[in-house]
Amino acid sequence: MPAVSVQHLAKSYGDTQAVRDVSFEVEKGEVFALLGPNGAGKTTTIEILEGFRDRSGGQVETLGVDPADRSTQRWLRTRIGVVLQELAVEPYYTVRQVLGRNAGFYPSPRPVDEVIALIGLTEKADERVKRLSGGQQRRLDVGLGIIGNPELLFLDEPTTGLDPSGRRDTWNVIRELASAGTTVMLTTHYMDEVEALADRVAVLAQSVIVASGTPASIGGRDSSEVTIRFTLPDGVAPADLPVPIPAGGIHAGQVELHTVDELRLLHELTGWALREGHILAGLSVLRVTLEDTYLRLTETAPNETAANETAQ
Amino acid sequence: MSSTSSTPTRGSFRGLSDVTMVGRQVRYEQLSFWLNPLGAFFTLGFSTIFLVLLGAIAGNSKAGSGYGDALLHQYYLATFIAYGIMAACFTVLSQTLVNRREMGLLKRLRLSPVPTWSLLSAIFLSTMVIALLQVGILLAVGALGFGDYMPGHALAFILTIVVGMLSFTALGVGVSTLVPNADASGPMISIVFFLLLAFSGLYFTITPGSTLAQISGYFPVRHLITAVLASFNLPAGTNPWAWHDLVVMALWGAGGVLLALRRWQWAPRRG
Numbered sequence: 391m392p393a394v395s396v397q398h399l400a401k402s403y404g405d406t407q408a409v410r411d412v413s414f415e416v417e418k419g420e421v422f423a424l425l426g427p428n429g430a431g432k433t434t435t436i437e438i439l440e441g442f443r444d445r446s447g448g449q450v451e452t453l454g455v456d457p458a459d460r461s462t463q464r465w466l467r468t469r470i471g472v473v474l475q476e477l478a479v480e481p482y483y484t485v486r487q488v489l490g491r492n493a494g495f496y497p498s499p500r501p502v503d504e505v506i507a508l509i510g511l512t513e514k515a516d517e518r519v520k521r522l523s524g525g526q527q528r529r530l531d532v533g534l535g536i537i538g539n540p541e542l543l544f545l546d547e548p549t550t551g552l553d554p555s556g557r558r559d560t561w562n563v564i565r566e567l568a569s570a571g572t573t574v575m576l577t578t579h580y581m582d583e584v585e586a587l588a589d590r591v592a593v594l595a596q597s598v599i600v601a602s603g604t605p606a607s608i609g610g611r612d613s614s615e616v617t618i619r620f621t622l623p624d625g626v627a628p629a630d631l632p633v634p635i636p637a638g639g640i641h642a643g644q645v646e647l648h649t650v651d652e653l654r655l656l657h658e659l660t661g662w663a664l665r666e667g668h669i670l671a672g673l674s675v676l677r678v679t680l681e682d683t684y685l686r687l688t689e690t691a692p693n694e695t696a697a698n699e700t701a702q
Numbered sequence: 703m704s705s706t707s708s709t710p711t712r713g714s715f716r717g718l719s720d721v722t723m724v725g726r727q728v729r730y731e732q733l734s735f736w737l738n739p740l741g742a743f744f745t746l747g748f749s750t751i752f753l754v755l756l757g758a759i760a761g762n763s764k765a766g767s768g769y770g771d772a773l774l775h776q777y778y779l780a781t782f783i784a785y786g787i788m789a790a791c792f793t794v795l796s797q798t799l800v801n802r803r804e805m806g807l808l809k810r811l812r813l814s815p816v817p818t819w820s821l822l823s824a825i826f827l828s829t830m831v832i833a834l835l836q837v838g839i840l841l842a843v844g845a846l847g848f849g850d851y852m853p854g855h856a857l858a859f860i861l862t863i864v865v866g867m868l869s870f871t872a873l874g875v876g877v878s879t880l881v882p883n884a885d886a887s888g889p890m891i892s893i894v895f896f897l898l899l900a901f902s903g904l905y906f907t908i909t910p911g912s913t914l915a916q917i918s919g920y921f922p923v924r925h926l927i928t929a930v931l932a933s934f935n936l937p938a939g940t941n942p943w944a945w946h947d948l949v950v951m952a953l954w955g956a957g958g959v960l961l962a963l964r965r966w967q968w969a970p971r972r973g
Contacts, residue, residue, distance in 0.1 A: 440813055442968070455710045462710045467815040476970065478806030482737035491730045494723075495814040518737075534810070 391454050393418045393542050393573040394439055400447035401434050408434045410597045412448070416590075421564065421574040423584045423605075426594035427688050432577040433475060435594070436544050439575070440472055453542055468497055471540030473532050473548050475577075481520035485511050485530055488519060489537055496538035508566070509533040510559050525556040532560055536567060543567060545576035549583060561586055581680040595688040609683040617676040618647045618655060623668040632662040644672075720820050727816075727824030728831070735832060745794055745832065750839050753782040756905075757848060766907040770938040774907075776851050777936060779844040781904045784930040786836035787866045788923060793895050795829045795874035800887040803878070804970045812968040829874075830867050837863060854935035855942035862929040865948045869922060869955030876958030879965035898923045910937065922954035 394416035401409040409431040416422040424432050437443040438450060441457030453469055455462040480488055486502060493499035506515050509529040514522060519530065528551055535543055545564070549557040557580075564587055568574055578584060584591050585605045592602035593609075601609045622628070622643050628635045631645070633655055639646055649655045652675060663670050736742055760774035769777060802808050811821050844851045853859035881887045899905075901914060902924035908915045910928075918924040929947035932940045 442809070442813055464815050464817065465710045467813060470813075472810070472813045474806050474810060476806040478810045480734060480807060482734050487730075487733070492814065494726060495816045497815075538815075 391418075392416055392451075393420070393453060394422075394575060395451040396435070396439070396448070397450070398448040399435065399438065399445055399450055401431070401438060401443070402446045407597055409438075409445075412594070412597075412599050414592050414599060414602060416573060416575055418573050419568070419571050420589045421568050421576070421587050423588035423591040424575065424577045424594055425579075425581075425584060425591055425684060426577075430594040430688075431597045432594055433546055436546055436575070436577060440470060440544055441466060468538065469541045471535040471538055471543040473535035473543070473545045475546040475550070477524070477527055477531055477551075479519050479527055479530055479534065482518060484516050484518055485522070485533075486515045488530070489533055492534050493537050498539055499537050500539045502537070505533045505537050508536070508563055525552045528552055529556065529560065532563060536563070536572075540572060542573045542575070545574065547577055547579065549578070549580065557583070581684060585680055593684060593687045600687045601683075605680055608680070609687050611678055611680065611683045613650070614678050615648045615650050616652045616678075618649065618652060618659075618674070619676070620645055620659075620673040621671040623663070623670065626668060632658045720817060723816055724820050724823050724827070727821065728828050731824055731828030732831065735828065745790060746836055746839060749782045749786045749789065749836065750843060753778055753840060753843055754847065757843075765936070766909075768909040768911075768937055769907055772936050772938065773848075775848050776844075776934065777907060777931070779840065779848055779851060780931045780934045780936055781927050783837055783840050783863075784866065784923075784927040785899065785904055786840055787833045787863065788870050788895070788899075788926060790833035790836055791829055791867050791870035792874040792877070793891055794832070795825075795871060796878040796881070796891050797887045798825075798829075799875065799878035800881045800891075801884050803967065804884040806970055808968045809970070826871050826875075829871060833867050834863075851934075853933045853942075855933050858942035858944070859930070859933035862926070862933050862944065862948065865951055866926045866929070869951040869958075870926070872955035872958035872962070873922065874958070875966075876961030879962055879967065882971050895923075903927050919950075922951050925950045925954075 392415040394414075396415070397413050399409055399412040400407070412431070412435060414422075424435065426432050434443065438445045439452050439457055441452070441463050444458050450457060452466060455466055457463070457466060483491070485506060489502045489505055493502055503512075503515075506512055509532055511522075511526060511529060511533070514526060519527060522530065528549075532545075532548055535545065535548075543564075548564075549560050552560060561583070564574055564576070568587075574587075576583075576587070588605055590603065591605050591608055592599050594600070603609070606612050622631075622640060622645050628640055628645075633647065635645065635647070647655065656675065659670065660673075662668075735745075756778050757775035760778065763774045765772040765774045765777040799808070812818065814821075841852065877891065878887075881890050898918070898921050902908070902918040902921065903915075904927065908918065908924075915924070925944075925947035929944035929951070931937075932944040932947070933942050935942060
C-alpha cells in the first residue's frame, strides 16, 4: 500500500480550477517532491492530502485512509507531520515550551531535547521564539512538524527564507528522517533541493501533472542531448578534429558539440588528443539541467496561473 | 516513526484524556498570556487604573439623574466590571483569533490530532479566566478603595458575569471572522468597541429611558452595563435579576455563534 495515493484529484474554488485530474503515488519511505510555479496547485494538493481542505473530485488516500473522512481524521493526524508554507510559531514561548506543548498533542512524540538537537537549536532552547532569527524560526517550524514522530511528513517549501547553511541543515534533517523510514512529501521551488533530496519528483503546471520521474530522468532528461565544449587546440584546424563539426559549432575558438552518444564522441576526442599530444582545454560535458527541464515543462498560460493564485 | 496502531481507529472523542487536554491547553494559553507582560498589563491594568483615576476624580459626587443617592465611583465600579469582561472576552479574544489565524497558528492547531472543540474550549476558557481575574481585581478595588462597596445581590451578579462572558466570547469569535487581516483588527474592533462603550454609559451616566439609552439599547454593551449595575442595585430599587438584559445579550451571543459557524476559517484570509 502506498503512503499516498492520488487518482484524478480535482479541486475548484468557485469557477477557478485549482487542481484538475492530478494522479500520483508516493511509496512508503520515499522522498517525493512536487514542483511547480506559484499557483500551480501544490499547496492545495498537499492540504487535501493532510485533510485540511476538501476535494471537489477524485480519489485520495493518505496512509490508507481518505483524509476527508472525519471519522479517521484524528487517527491520521497522529501519524502525519506538517511544515506549513508560512512561518507559524507562537512568539512568546521558548523553543522548549512550544515543542513541549505540541509534543503533548501526540501519543508517542519524539523527545523534545532530541528534536531541539536535530534542528540545531540546542543553544537557543530556552530563548523566546520572537528573539530567534527568521532561519531559526523556520527550523523550529520543521521541529514542530516532526515532534509527533510522523510516519508521513508534509513539507510545504520548507527551506524558503533560509540561508545556505540553514538549508543544508534542514536537508540533513530530512535525509535523517528519510533514512529512518519516514515518508516525505515536499513542495519546493529549488531545483538543487529536489536533486539533493527527492527519490521522485512530479511537476505540476496549469493545475495538472505534466511530468513525473526521478530527478535524473524527468522529462526525458537522461536521454536528451548533452553538450560537449572545449577550446580548439593551437595549430589545429577544425577539419583536423576526429569528429565532424556542425555549422556554427566553433565560436571564438570554442568548440561546441551536441550528441546523444557522448561516450563514443568523448572516446574519439580524448583518444585523438592523447595520440596527437593536444590539450583539450576547458573540456566539459553538460547535461540539460533540472531547471532547464522544469522551465520547459512549465511554460504555462500566465492568466491561468494567476487565476489559481487568486483563488488560493 | 510513530509507533501507534497501524489500523485506522474511528471516532474523535477520547473521554477523560480529551478533558485533561483542555486543562493542559488552558495552562499553555495562560502561559502565553503572562509571557507577554506588557499585553497582560494593558489587558488587566487599563480598567483598574482608569477606575481608580475616575473614582478619585469623582470623589463623593453623585452618579446623576436616575441613580438616586448612588455615588459616581460606585457607578464606575459596576460599569468597569462590565468593561473588563467585554475587553477580555470580546476585544482581546477577537484580536487574538485574527492574529493567530493570519499567522497560520490556527491552521497548525487544526492539523494537530487534538480535537477542534478541545482547542477552542481552551482558548475560550483561558479568556474567561482573564475576565474573572479582571472582575476580581475590580471588586478588590471596590472593597478596599470605595468603602467596602460590593454587589447587592451576589447570585444575580454571578449570573450576569457568566452570561456576559459567554455572550461576549461568542460575539468576539463571530466578529473575528469579519476582520480580513491582522492590520485591520485593531481599528475595526477597538474603535467600534470604544464608540459603543462611550454611548452605552461607561464613562458617564445615561438616564434610564432616555433617547441615548434607547439607541444604545440596541447593542449588547449597554445591556451588560445595565445588568451589572442592576446586580449592584443601581439605580436603587432595580430588580437585580436583569432578565431582559441577559436575554438580549444571549441573543447577541447566539448571533456571534451563527456568524462563526458560517464564516469561521482556520487558514489565513490574506485579505
